[in-house]
Every structure is written in structure tokens, then in C-alpha cells.
Amino acid sequence: MKLSDLTRAPAFQRMVGTLAAEYLRLVWLTNKFSYYPENFYERFDPHLPAIITFWHGQHFMIPFLKRDYHKAKVLISRHRDGEMNAIAAERLGVGTVRGSGDHGGDFRRKGGVTAFKSMLQVLEDGCNMATTADVPKVSRVAGRGVIMLARESGRPIFPFALATSRFRRLNNWDRSVIHLPFGRGAMVAGDPIYVPRDATDEDIERFRQQLETDLRDVTRRAYATVGREDDHG
Template sequence: MKSLLGNPVIQFILGSLIGGYMLLVGVTTRWTRVNQAVMEPFWRPNGGKLIGCIWHGRFSLIHKMWTFGPGIPRAKMLISHSREGGIVSHTARVVGAQVIRGSEAKKGKAKGGVEAMRQMARHIDGGGVIAMTPDGPRGPRMRVKRGPVQLAKLANAPLVAVTWASNNRIVFDKSWDHFVLPLPFGKGALVWGNPIAPPPMDASDADIEAVRLALEAEMNRIAAEADRIAGVPPIQPAPPRGEALVEAAETAPTS
């Protein structure tokens, strides 16, 4: 199966099918839009720098949080170099977005994260926007990592939390991100958060942490609001990584 998913032809077919399905879900769902006005200035030519952030588990309908057309800034999504990322890259192109490939190093092996950061900064400086999943690609679920905040500092771009929810869905609660698969013909909510200013270029670690916490709180706030509007149980964040390790140690069987 891993070999099959790594085949470029299979990735293209699967990505195209998934992208078509997500377009179908997007147009057949009756949406309530909340705080869209904060995003509309960015949809104009030369609308300004922007980094959009959505939780990994709700990445599938991120195209509904942006608009595409002549004169509108180009949106690019950060996609990992994994096999699954190859499929998602084709999905992103089907719904109208471009991609940048890269992710954090794993076991000392570079995954293109540094070069991806440079590409994203150049894209923002050129008038484009970037979409990221701050808890990806491996979690913890709904916990912001420092990458988006560091990019915001580098590019001097605000961070905007975005999310959606639908009452017609399947939640894969065995997956680390509690991935949400939306189904067609439901009722849902599209929610945009309030922009968060980037840390200054001379920001200290404490400054960066303050912005990280503010972004995490805003993303979780609007995720809960979207679920409430859709009338579905809210998806809860995982414990922060340090707390999760302590919890695992405390619950591990002893010899």
C-alpha cells in the first residue's frame, strides 16, 4: 500500500478525486459565515500580507476560507513531503491553490523545512498569502508550533485563524488530529478569527511565545464556535506535548 501511494500517477488520480469531492461538499453545504469582513480586505489587489492558519484535522475545506479569481492574491499551502502530502498537493491544486512542499526535520533528517520557510517568505513579500496547519504534520492536535509565528516575524505578516464545521460529518477520532470528513448537503459554519499582529523583528523568546499562545487560543475559540453553530460536539485539543509525555509516563504499566 505504501508503495502504491508513493506512485505519482496514483497520487494524481487520488488527489484529483478528493479535490473534486471537496468542491462538491463546499457548494452543497449551506454555510453561515462569521466575521468574514476581516478577510475581505485581503481579497483585493495588493490587499496586504497574510498567513492563514487552520487545524490539520479541518484542512480539507480550507479553500472555502479564501476566494480565487483574477486580481486576487495567490494562495499557497504548505504541504509536507510525505506520501500523503503528494496526494494533498494535487487536491490543493484542484481547489485552486498552489503548494510549497516542506516540513520539520525528523530524526535528524532534513525535510525541506528551512527552504520552505524561505519560499513562503518570498511568496508573501511578492504579494501572496500562505495557508498553514500549525499543529501539523504530527501534532499534538490543536496545539500551535512556533513555525507560523517565526514565519510571521520573518515576513512581517499578520496571522489569521480560520475554520469550518458541518453537521454532516465523520470524525476519525482514532487519528491524532481527529480528522473531520465533511459530507455533502449539510449545514455548517465558516468562521474567521481576528488578525494577530506578528512579533517584531527583535522579538524575544517570550514575545514569540506570547504570539504563539494568542494564535492557539484564537484558533481553538473559533473551532468551538464553528462546532456550536453547526450543532455538533466540539473537538477538544490534545494535551500539550510536555503534559502528554507526563501523562503517558504516569499511566504506563510498571513491572
């Protein structure tokens, strides 16, 4: 059997997704996390349901942002790697929407239209929606998709970052972080961003730039809190 065939096999994907979830649970349990602002959930909860957004490559630990009383789903690609991520997320108590947040030329082919409608419905149903902000394959550049979701849903965007003091960074396009056990962690949220329903194209670009700036700020703060620098490159 070819390696590509093996990675597509449902049994293999479920095994890897399950192991990944349990490893992430170990990381969560063995790192002492701090929160900024300190009244993290008291400040966050009155704005729910909300759009939680973060840089690609920082997504693995996102399920642990959720408290037991929260309802949440996360956008995950249809790629075979996405299937394993979806299995891990669901094992950790977070539902999934499958598709792309890209609003470029591949938007329809990657299931973007269906995913966008699904995310709107998730928010309308009172459930939080988590998604990366980056333009696909362009790390740390915010796209328009999250801003458009906020405009159409009327729900706020929360820029979010998570860092741990012990990690390894992969040499891939988004420089993904593999968090390690037995250290310190930080969860940092920025101020909510509300996008009016009558926002023009110029407004959307302004909010996109604001989101990009805020994500960079919360990411720097998260790493500084655990005594590390963001060596994303």
C-alpha cells in the same frame, strides 16, 4: 505489487488527488456556508497578504476560503500522502509549498529550512500563505513556526476554522474531519495577530499562546454555528 508501492505510484497519487478534489467540491456546493464575522472578506482583504492558520485535521476544505481574486499557497508535507493532498489543492486553485513547518529536531531533514524561505518569498510576492499551526504529531498545540514566519515576514496571522454540520472524524493523531455533503457549514476568522520584527523569545511564546487560544475559540464558534460540538477529544 505491494500496497506501499501502489501508493507511491504517480498515476495512483494523481487519481486519488483528483477524486479527493472533486469530492471536496461536492461538499462545498451542497453545504450552505455562513461566515463570521459577517463582513468576512471586507475585514480580511485590507490585511493581505496574510498567513492563514488552522488546526491540522481541518485542512481539507481550506482551498474554498480563497476567492477568485486572491492568490494563495498552502504548506504540504513531502510525505506520499502529502503528494495526494498537493494534487487536490492545486486542482482546486491553490498553489503549494512542500516541506515541514516543524522547528524541532527534524526541521532540516523534513525540508523545513527550504519551506520556511519559500513561504517568506510567497508572502513577499503578495500571495497569501496557508499552514497548520500544530506541533507535528501533537494535535491542538500551536508551534512556534507560524509566529516566526509572521515575525520575519511582517505579515499578520489570521486564526481560521471551518466546520460542517455533517462529518465523520477519523481515529488518527489529529482526529481529521471528513466533511459530508448536504448540510450547513461555517467559516470563522479571528482577529489578525501581528508579530513585531524585534520580538524576543519571550514575545514569541506569548504570541504562540495567543494563537493557540484564538484557534480554540474560532473552532468552538465554527462548530457552535452549525449546531455541533467539537468532539475532537
